[in-house]
Amino acid sequence: MTDYWSLDGALAEETIVPARFKFGVHGVARVLEPGSTSNDVEPEAKVDAPLWLAAALGRRSMVTISLPETYHERYRRRLNAGAECINLKGRAPYFYDVGNKCNEFLQDLTLSAFLARTYATRYRELVSRGLSTVSGEDMLELQSKLSLEELAVFEAGRESVARAELWARGARPRATVAVLPTRKRAAATRDGAEVAGAARQKA
Structure with a gap:
């Protein structure tokens, strides 16, 4: 659901x-x-x-x-012919989600297998290739063909690669220090001193 x-x-x-x-x-x-x-x-x-x-x-x-037209046999043949044959973003931006929701009623095993095979193929041929793409023009062309579900995976992969490259170069995320306003800082210092004094008295 x-x-x-x-x-x-x-x-x-x-x-x-x-x-x-x-x-x-x-x-x-x-x-x-x-x-x-x-x-x-x-x-x-x-x-x-x-x-x-x-x-x-x-x-x-x-x-x-x-099923909508994009799941009919003609489109299945084109998708099976190659990952780049159909622009899913323009025709069916939620291709996998809609197909699976329809299949809750159709219970078509061939459709389940087709969706799984299509996703695996496009991931291997498009998303994986995109993780090493350098050219901005090639990147835009690739992104224009991905369904929104594929695009989310693609962007997550790109972000992971970027973080891994930063880590390999020795870059580390900067530690952030919260700066309290003057009154709160003074109150925190006073409270800390009181706690420390109480601890000494018990000792």
């Missing part, structure tokens, strides 16, 4: 997915599809709904959820 406070999780659930109603529903057609000529949804009607709504209706067995 998506973390309630996760902005990325909320944005991922705004992805539009195809849904087919099992039963007729009154008064919602124009909300789901503003151009609809009727305000009622007929049984077996197909609508495009945000994932959060489709998932909620799916849990109540009111609709069946289908």
Whole structure:
């Protein structure tokens, strides 16, 4: 389940997915599809709904959820052909999250295997390569192809490499010293002296 406070999780659930109603529903057609000529949804009607709504209706067995186009066979073949064949950031920024959420209802083992294989391939070919990329132009081109999930991993990797390089050069993080205002510093000194005096008396 998506973390309630996760902005990325909320944005991922705004992805539009195809849904087919099992039963007729009154008064919602124009909300789901503003151009609809009727305000009622007929049984077996197909609508495009945000994932959060489709998932909620799916849990109540009111609709069946289908995969968005980017998970269809044509796109799977292109992704299997090579990591750079599809720009996921532009087409499906939350590719893995949305695919896994849809699969909670579809229970498609081939989809699970495809998502895992795609992530492993793109990580190996794109993210790992990006960790050693020096050119700013190459970096921007690479980042433009990554889904937002891949980009988060990529940025974490870049940060780790940068820290490792600083450590190897002998750089150490600077220690920070909290400076108290004059009154608080005086109070802390007085309290410390009182504690020390009490300790001496007990000794």
